[in-house]
Amino acid sequence: MPKILAVDDSASMRQMVAFTLKGAGYDVIEAADGKQALDKAKTTQVDLVLSDVNMPVMDGIALVKELRALPNYKFTPILMLTTESAGDKKMEGKSAGATGWLVKPFNPDQLLATIKKVMG
Amino acid sequence: MSIDLSQFHQVFFEESYEGLDIMESALLNLDPANVDAETINQIFRAAHSIKGGSGTFGFSQVAEFTHVVETLLDQIRGGERELTANFVELFLEAVDCIRRMMNQLEAKEPCDIPEAATIRKNFEDILAGKDTGGGSPSPATIADEAKADAAPSGWKIYFKPGEDIMRTGNDPLRMFRELASHGPLTVSVVVDDLPSISGIDPEKSYLRWNLELLANVDKSAVDEAFEWVVDESEIVIEPLGGAEQAIAATEAVSPAQPATPVQPAAQPESAKPAVADLPAQTNTQTTAPAVTPAVVSAEKASAPPATESKSAKVDKSKVEVSSIRVGIDKVDSLINMVGELVITQSMLGELGRDFTMDKLPKLLEGLDQLSQNTRELQESVMRIRMLPISFTFSRFPRLVHDLSRTMGKKIELKMIGENTELDKTVMERIGDPLVHLVRNSLDHGIEKPEDRIKAGKPETGVITLNAYHQGGNIIIKVQDDGAGLNRDRIREKAIANRLIAETDKLADEQIYDLIFRPGFSTAEKITDISGRGVGMDVVRRNIQELNGSVEVESDPGVGSSFTIRLPLTLAILDGQLVRVGEHVYILPLISIVESLQSFKGMIHRVAGGCDVLRLRNEYVPIIRLWKIFNIEPEYRDLDDALLVVVEGDNMKVAILVDDLLAQQQVVIKSLEENYRRVEGVSGATILGDGTVSLILDISGLIKLAGVRRDEYKRVKNDSGRAA
Known part of the structure; x- marks a missing residue:
């Protein structure tokens, strides 16, 4: 079962994402900030990371940089959850090494479509 | 797959309220002259999460409203704009407004806050002074919609990814797979750029592709496959087939195609810089403008059904959900x-x-x-069930901030012991009485700055909220360093309201205690802060309903202090077991004043057939439990039985029982939930031997026994005169 790491400081978003992905048969690991996510990614190899950008402690951009520096996560797809208005965040995320993005607000179907696109 | 999003609403509301609280307290701590970047960031993050969540869960009004707030915050965060005191006030108003929207949405009411439009307009006006940074759809959206009707029989795609494409986790295979999902795809690879084997970096991509997609889809569908890599790749997308089609599509899409002579003139304004950037490679172009619209339209298409399903849910589930966050x-x-x-x-x-x-x-x-x-x-x-009292305390900084502004007073609020834990239900119900006490201190306690200076005090008054544990209770103190209670005025007022007689000699504490009597208010002019008819008697009653007590101490010129004493929980009660006949009842220990063996000389019969106990200089009505509950007692004669004097509803009564048994902690079970409401009984519990015992409700018993308050007062006043 493919493992997805869902990172968001908002519990409701995390729950929504986790519920949707679990329903589609993915194994979901949750983290509330970049630091937690990094720790979890180090102990468990995940197949995809889905991360919010604005988070306390360590934000999504820093998380991507840290992950890409790990040999295990060089090529792992990392998607950023951004908002429509944050165009420069997308670019910042990309140059940090993010694979792509998903624009908030999104609904469960859009989320699954994007994940499927990446995971095949 | 369709997922019912309403299951996440409760969590969303809770975290949004938390976010609003964070915003509020951070805003109150902000000093516009010296803005702390992390505080602004914190406020921004909270607003950002609320916006994101409300958009996702279908609360578009909140999302739209929060968007303007977030935009301004973002500009302040980015240093594009200075934070002013006016902004802080505006943000605070916005926080209130969002909170009220949330309240309505949570109650499943239509979201309708009249001032929302005004506040939003204020934000928009500020933002309009500068680039709004998003919000309204970019011109590209319109272009995207306009070209949507030009769908050729297929697309010819040239794709040269950036060397580092693999390092961002973007696998070209993924894009081909996505394209192939639209129709038959022919892929041919160009390997010309491949270096010699020794020069190959296995993590880099050296390949280029020519693709042909035979599918009658919009160009946006093709763009979407390359959405994430468009900036670092060379991508040319041309329609397959006839010449007219080529022209139609080129107008919107492919500005740099030299084979089409009409094209430069028809080229849209916005695409010009892109061409200028790519002087040599005439056969390539970037598709950047189309990136955002693809997402916009996808979102547009799916948003309305989501909203519908939500509103359909609303009526079905009118269930009160409440949850608790536990460490x-x-x-x-x-x-x-x-x-x-x-x-x-x-x-x-x-x-x-x-x-x-x-x-x-x-x-x-x-x-x-x-x-x-x-x-x-x-x-x-x-x-x-225990939560730190900061949940209740957190509302006070704002309250004090707002009220001291309105009243022209300078007040500092100190909060001590915010981590003291208290039962959630007690916490919810202590909020209003506390607000009342704090308002009271603000209004009547703390003097105006000029008066304070005259009295030789610092200009700024201090209100202290202090919470701590003592024994099995929690104590909450509301203290101010104001003028203190006016002993003489209270006395005059009490005499005027016939609460006491002119001849009564009362100690200071007794006089101060009069402010908790019903119908007592010394405020000469009624302000909208306190003195709105809701008096201290309501405060005391609310606290008593929680099995707690409230007392006041005051020192003229130095200040007053209200002490609230509450049980740690409502689920467990310190009870006194009493026996009447074969039945065992429980009296809340906190309400018992004393117990005594009665004898003839102490009992008087007053007009109306009510027996009263003369207790020192008070007459206390006697309640016979056996009569009320219609059971057979062991002793009918007052002389043999015991009297337990209890206090409830601001009056004392003596309850006649056969025997006093043990004192013990009992777990309260609701009678209402398991059976129905019974007057005179507040709940039930199960005793050690397995029998059920009823917990008596003093004020209910008083009502049942038909003891009228005026009767008690009358006999009390009589007794006062007699003494």
Whole structure:
């Protein structure tokens, strides 16, 4: 079962994402900030990371940089959850090494479509 | 797949309220002259999460409103704009507005806050002074919609990814797969750029592709496959087939195609810079403008059904959901306890299987352990319901901030012991009385700055909220360094309202206590802060309903202090077991004043057939429990029975019982939930021997017995005169 790491400081978003992905048969690991996510990614190899950008402690951009520096996560797809208005965040995320993005607000179907696109 | 998003609403509301609280307290701590970047960031993050969540869960009004707030915050965060005191006030108004929107949405009411439009307009006006940074759809959206009708029979795609494409986790194969999902795809690879084997970096991409997609889809569908890599790749997308089609599509899409002569003139304004950037490579172009619109339209298409399904849900589930956030340590300790309980249980089970008398000490030891486990488990479970009082205290900084502005007073609020834990229900119900006390201190307690200076005090008054544990109770103190209570004015007022007689000699504490009597208000002019008819009597009654008490101390010129004493929980009660005939009842220990053996000389019969007990200089009505509950007592004669004097509803009554039994902590079970409401009974509990015992409600009993307040007052006043 493919493992997805869902990172968001908002519990409701995390729950929504986790519920949707679990329903589609993915194994979901949750983290509330970049630091937690990094720790979890180090102990468990995940197949995809889905991360919010604005988070306390360590934000999504820093998380991507840290992950890409790990040999295990060089090529792992990392998607950023951004908002429509944050165009420069997308670019910042990309140059940090993010694979792509998903624009908030999104609904469960859009989320699954994007994940499927990446995971095949 | 369709997922019911409403299941996440409760969590969303809770975290949004938390976010709003964070915003509010951070805003109150902000000093516009010296802005702390992390504080702004914190406020921004909270607004950002609320916006994101409300958009996702279908609360578009909140999302739109929060968007303008977030945009301004973002500009301040980015240093594009200075934070002014006006902005802080505006943000605070916005926080209130969002909170009210949330309240309405949570109550499943239509979201309708009249001032929302005005506040939003204020934000928009500020933002309009500068680039708004998003919000309205970019011109590209319109272009995207305009070209949507030009769908050729297929697309010819040239794709040269950036060398580092693999390092961002973007696999070209993924894009081909996505394209292939639209129709037959022909892929041919160009390997010309491949270096010699020694020069190959295995993590880089050296390949280029020519693709042909035979599918009647919009260009946006093709763009979407390359959405994430468009900036670092060379991508040319041309329509397959006829010349007219080529022209139609080129107008919107492919500005740099030299084979089409009409094209440069028709080229859209916005695409020009892109061409200028790519002087040499005439056969390539970037598709950047189309990136955003693809997402916009996808979102547009799916948003309305989501909203519909939500509103359909609303009526079905009018259930009050409330949840509690519990620290993981509390849950862990609970699990730990249960673990120990299981060990004890298996040990006792082992003993019981082949028990002989010589194992008795072991059995007793096991039972001891069981009772200890049970006690610990009980404590852990109780702790789950406990929340730090900061949940209630957190509303006060804002309250004090706003009220001191309105009243032209300078007030500093100090909060101590915010981590003191209190039962959630008690917490919810202590909020209003506390607000009242704080308002009261603000309004009547703290003097105006000029008066304070005259009195030789610092200009800024201090209100202190202090919470701490004492014994099995929690104490909350509301203290101010204001003028103190005016003893003489209270006395005059009480005499005017016939609460006391002119001849009464009362100690200071007794006089101060008069402010808690119904119908007492010394405020000469009614302000909208306090003195709105809701008096201190309501405060005291609310606190008494929680089995608590409130007292006041005051020192003229130095200040007053209100002390609230509350039980830690409503689920457990310190009870006095009393017996009437064969029945055992429970009286809340906190309401008992004294118990005594009555004798003839103390009992008087007053007009109306009511027996009263003369207790020192007071006459106390007697309530016979056996009469009220229609049971057979052991003693009918007042001389043989015992009298328990209790206080409730601001009056004393003596309850006639056969015997006083033990005092013990009892767990309250609601009668209302399990049976129905019974007057005079506040709940039930199960005693050690398994029998059910009713917990008596003093004010209910007073009503049942038909003791009227004026009657009590009258006999009391009579007694006052007699003494």
